[in-house]
Amino acid sequence: MPKRNPSVQLALNGTPIYLNNILMSVSVKREEKDMSGQKSSTKKSDKGVKAKELNVTGFIPYSQKEWLTKLFNLAESEDGKGEQSKYRVSCTIAEAVNMREVQFSGEVSAIEQSGQLGWAISFTLREVNSVAEKKDQRKKKPKAKAQGEKAPTANKSAGENSGKSGEENKSDERKGWAKDLDDWIGS
Numbered sequence: 001m002p003k004r005n006p007s008v009q010l011a012l013n014g015t016p017i018y019l020n021n022i023l024m025s026v027s028v029k030r031e032e033k034d035m036s037g038q039k040s041s042t043k044k045s046d047k048g049v050k051a052k053e054l055n056v057t058g059f060i061p062y063s064q065k066e067w068l069t070k071l072f073n074l075a076e077s078e079d080g081k082g083e084q085s086k087y088r089v090s091c092t093i094a095e096a097v098n099m100r101e102v103q104f105s106g107e108v109s110a111i112e113q114s115g116q117l118g119w120a121i122s123f124t125l126r127e128v129n130s131v132a133e134k135k136d137q138r139k140k141k142p143k144a145k146a147q148g149e150k151a152p153t154a155n156k157s158a159g160e161n162s163g164k165s166g167e168e169n170k171s172d173e174r175k176g177w178a179k180d181l182d183d184w185i186g187s
Contacts, residue, residue, distance in 0.1 A: 003063070010056065012074055012087035012102070012125075018067045019058025019121055024093050028052045051127040052099050054089065060110070061118040068110055068119060075108040075123065086128055101129050 008016040010024065031047035060067045077085040089102045105126035110119040 009091055011090040014088075014090070015070070015074065017056075017071060017074075018064065019056070019060060020118075022056065022058040024057075024091065025055045026052055026093050026097050026099065027055070028097070049130075051130055052097060053105065053127070054091075054094055054099065054102065054125040055122070056125065057120070057122045059113070059116070059118050060121055061116075063117075068121070071121065071123075072108065072110075075104045087125075089125060099127050099130075102126060103128050 005016075005018050006020050006022070008018070009022050010017040010019070029050040031050055032044040033047060034044060060071075074085070074087070079085050084103050086101050086103050089099060094100075094102075102125035105124045108121075108123040110121055112118075113120050
């Protein structure tokens with residue numbers, strides 16, 4: 001009687017990831033920065049929600065080495081642009097936290113288990129194009145003011161300059177490229 005595959009609890013782009021004793025956990029990080037400095041304050045600055053991570057562990061028996069081959073092929077896969085492939089994730093825990101598209105992140109490991117005739121598998125899938133990221137992109141960004149130098153529009157008469165100090169009059173006397181050179185040098 002042939003051995004049956006375990007139930008599919010995780011799929012990437014519809015491709016089942018077979019693991020015995022599969023355990024999955026999901027985490028999300030809310031980035032904060034301490035604003036207290038040297039004081040005893042509890043103020044923090046919120047830097048937003050970072051990508052969710054799905055941590056997966058399981059076991060692949062030696063007799064099912066094609067499961068391991070398939071997993072590593074998915075982890076090493078690249079799209080047509082030479083970038084790491086993105087996958088639509090399908091599993092109960094990812095659906096529960098609204099996690100849709102992922103990439104392999106960090107290390108994919110297969111550690112030989114001497115007493116069990118197989119490999120202990122662990123890997124992490126990190127969310128890409130997250131819901132929080134899409135919300136931020138939809139927010140209207142404030143338009144930046146165009147900055148530029150404005151030349152003086154009117155020359156001041158000699159009577160108006162008489163109340164200024166000698167240093168200010170000196171800067172008014174310099175004109176053209178000499179003034180630009182002096183300003184650049186920092187005189």
